[in-house]
Amino acid sequence: MAPRVLISDSLSPAAIQIFKDRGVEVDFQPNLGKDKDKLLEVIGQYDGLAIRSATKVTAKIIEAATNLKVIGRAGIGVDNVEIPAATAKGIIVMNTPFGNAITTAEHAIAMMFSVARQIPAADASTQAGKWEKSKFMGVEITAKTLGLIGCGNIGSIVADRAIGLKMKVLAYDPFLSGERAQDLGVEKVELDELFRRADFITLHTPLTDKTRNIISAEAIAKMKQGVYIINCARGGLVDEKAVREGLDSGKIAGAAFDVFTEEPAKENVLFGAPNLVCTPHLGASTEEAQENVALQVAEQMSDYLINGAVTNALNMPSISADEAPRLTPFVRLAEQLGSFAGQLTETGIKGIRLEYEGAVAEMNTKALTAAALTGVLTPLLQTVNMVSAPAMARERDIHVEEVRREQMGAYETYIRLTVITERQERSVAGTVFADGKPRIIQVKGINMEAELGPHMLYITNEDKPGFIGKFGTLLGQAGVNIATFNLGRTEAGGDAIALIEVDGDVPARTLEQINALPLVKQVKLLKF
Numbered sequence: 001m002a003p004r005v006l007i008s009d010s011l012s013p014a015a016i017q018i019f020k021d022r023g024v025e026v027d028f029q030p031n032l033g034k035d036k037d038k039l040l041e042v043i044g045q046y047d048g049l050a051i052r053s054a055t056k057v058t059a060k061i062i063e064a065a066t067n068l069k070v071i072g073r074a075g076i077g078v079d080n081v082e083i084p085a086a087t088a089k090g091i092i093v094m095n096t097p098f099g100n101a102i103t104t105a106e107h108a109i110a111m112m113f114s115v116a117r118q119i120p121a122a123d124a125s126t127q128a129g130k131w132e133k134s135k136f137m138g139v140e141i142t143a144k145t146l147g148l149i150g151c152g153n154i155g156s157i158v159a160d161r162a163i164g165l166k167m168k169v170l171a172y173d174p175f176l177s178g179e180r181a182q183d184l185g186v187e188k189v190e191l192d193e194l195f196r197r198a199d200f201i202t203l204h205t206p207l208t209d210k211t212r213n214i215i216s217a218e219a220i221a222k223m224k225q226g227v228y229i230i231n232c233a234r235g236g237l238v239d240e241k242a243v244r245e246g247l248d249s250g251k252i253a254g255a256a257f258d259v260f261t262e263e264p265a266k267e268n269v270l271f272g273a274p275n276l277v278c279t280p281h282l283g284a285s286t287e288e289a290q291e292n293v294a295l296q297v298a299e300q301m302s303d304y305l306i307n308g309a310v311t312n313a314l315n316m317p318s319i320s321a322d323e324a325p326r327l328t329p330f331v332r333l334a335e336q337l338g339s340f341a342g343q344l345t346e347t348g349i350k351g352i353r354l355e356y357e358g359a360v361a362e363m364n365t366k367a368l369t370a371a372a373l374t375g376v377l378t379p380l381l382q383t384v385n386m387v388s389a390p391a392m393a394r395e396r397d398i399h400v401e402e403v404r405r406e407q408m409g410a411y412e413t414y415i416r417l418t419v420i421t422e423r424q425e426r427s428v429a430g431t432v433f434a435d436g437k438p439r440i441i442q443v444k445g446i447n448m449e450a451e452l453g454p455h456m457l458y459i460t461n462e463d464k465p466g467f468i469g470k471f472g473t474l475l476g477q478a479g480v481n482i483a484t485f486n487l488g489r490t491e492a493g494g495d496a497i498a499l500i501e502v503d504g505d506v507p508a509r510t511l512e513q514i515n516a517l518p519l520v521k522q523v524k525l526l527k528f
Helices: 013-021 038-045 059-064 083-088 099-114 119-127 153-164 178-184 191-197 215-220 240-249 289-309 326-343 365-381 389-395 465-477 508-515
Strands: 004-007 026-027 047-052 070-071 092-094 144-149 167-171 200-203 227-231 251-259 276-278 349-357 399-405 413-423 426-430 436-444 447-449 455-462 482-489 495-502 522-528
Touching: 004 038, 013 092, 013 289, 038 059, 047 289, 059 083, 070 289, 083 092, 083 389, 083 508, 099 119, 099 153, 099 167, 099 200, 099 227, 099 276, 119 191, 144 153, 144 191, 144 436, 153 167, 153 178, 167 178, 167 191, 178 413, 191 215, 215 240, 215 482, 240 251, 326 413, 326 426, 349 365, 365 389, 365 399, 365 413, 365 495, 436 482, 436 495, 447 482, 447 495, 455 465, 465 495, 465 508, 508 522
Parallel strands: 004 026, 004 047, 047 070, 070 092, 144 167, 144 200, 200 227, 227 251, 251 276, 349 399
Antiparallel strands: 349 413, 413 426, 426 436, 436 447, 455 495, 455 522, 482 495
């Protein structure tokens, strides 16, 4: 059955066509996002939801979205989506961070020019029949220092344009490497140094608890006399009252704002301040950007619903369309290893270590780790998947460690998963053979080779004659057929492990009888 997508905001006809061409059924209702009750009523029918900013995807909507797999936001900001609620339900939330980056960067540069030369006020004055040439004295951009707070997609484009305008560019961004800064031609600095040295400051960072009011009264006090501030990112990054005081006192020579703490901004403490340029959140408002993000979100959602490829997800590792086919069997292996270990773990989990060796170490291990955590946590939590598992592990203070190394052992590539509890460490390793099927290759340090089926018996026993005969007899008496039988041992007469695939459930009475056999230490029915 074809996946169904609801478009609840206005999206271009070309985007709708992309969905149709990719085999996705589309329901285009551009005004539905504004009707919360109607959206709540119908959302359960859809696999995907494509939105802009008008649709508010609340926890209540997400709870009613019984079939929803992906929410796609045409644009960068996802303030209108309750991501934790989506994550808990295993719904991927995607945005399109690159589609409007150029447009937003250009707007920031345009705002910088506007405030530097007082263009809006000069325009209004001139059109009113005044000729106030001396009133609108501006400043040059050339040779001035621009301070970027945030140097990601948009910030780096602003840096490139500013360097072209012969500005010196400083950048504060904790995630910016020295090498990347060098490539961009910017100087990486700490925030206080940026405040001290910059003639113009422009913001290009998401709004988080750490960045809220990053431009505060205290920050403004550290800035140059006559600084210019441009904000085309998010309203809450700036203490608007402090900026108003700075404009009134002349500490700030000019400010240009495209975003506000409350939007739509019908009233604002900034309005009416001297040399203030304001626009109504136009950062992404060009025909090119609106078309780009619409096409991008349609491609991304279709890729996920049809091929399982994950791009620009905010709550799950990305899986490209190219790597999805190669990664899929290893995702299945990682989940099976996790499930195997999770079903055998009866005490609280302190940590999970994943070792990737050989070719798999070069793959997308974030996605594989998410799959492994899903397997481990499912027996404990039931409703968990690749989207929610990493968050759930963090919430439970489970330390997750990834180790990647080149091929060392007999197998070309394998994954080993170790569960660390208060009492012990238990590890299981597996690989994917040429047939694309996952195999267990080691349990608790004991080598064996086994394919996992829907119903498996896991038995640890002493390696002495008579066990297999007695065990087989008990299963025969219960009418349980053995599909495969796999054995491994440390040494002759030492500890042994049996992994047996059976054709259906094993009665509880039979499990008790097997457990009561003299040589058996543990028996467990595992389901995959």
